[in-house]
Amino acid sequence: MLWVVLSHEYDWAAIQPYAANLRAGWWTTLLISLAAMGLSAAIGVMLTAGQLSPHKLSRFLTRVYVEFIRGTPLLTQILIGYYLIADYVNWDSRFGVGLVILSCFSGAYLSEIFRGGVESIPRSQWNSARAIGLTESQTYRCVVVPQVVQRVLPATAGQFANLIKDSSLLFVISVHEFTMQAREANANTYATFEAYLPLIVGYLLLTFPISILSRHLENRYRYEH
DSSP states (O other): OHHHHHHOOOOGGGTGGGHHHHHHHHHHHHHHHHHHHHHHHHHHHHHHHHHTOSOHHHHHHHHHHHHHHHHSOHHHHHHHIIIIIIHHTTOOOHHHHHHHHHHHHHHHHHHHHHHHHHHTSOHHHHHHHHHTTOOHHHHIIIIIHHHHHHHHHHHHHHHHHHHHHHGGGGGGGTOOOHHHHHHHHHHHHOOHHHHHHHHHHHHHHHHHHHHHHHHHHHHHHOOOO
């Protein structure tokens, strides 16, 4: 396969007229990905609080939501979210609807990551915190969260990388992101390699910094056991 890519006779002039569109699509993907990361992290924290709540109804409702989101395809959620729900409430912003759907989807996965991180803290540390007089909020802030952050960083970085790649599905509701622009360039020029190779490079430019930042934060929050 690598030989096919290397031996192909490229005609970059064919997609030159679409270079501006590809750049605009890349920036759109970057913008919606950054916004979705922040919103999905907030949703993930709220869902985690719901799953760890002492109230049965809260635990039940958040669990149903998480399982529903994780058990159904993102593509289906996008189509139903835009063509049924958003249309019903007269919300016609494709970018906005795509952002919310992507965030809700990723937030469910982040919730499971965060919940697992919290529940991985040994019960002895909770008991020790109570023994020295720390309140529940102080226990979370001073004992639990610093350890959870380090433990969930790799999985969270992986989920954020997946979020960026999942944003490519928003082309089905005509969000003019990176993948949609590459598809249009390919459809109009039949220059498949020339249209999709920039797509690969563009997504690597978006996901690789997440890996670097994750490793930096892991080192920063590392502590001796």
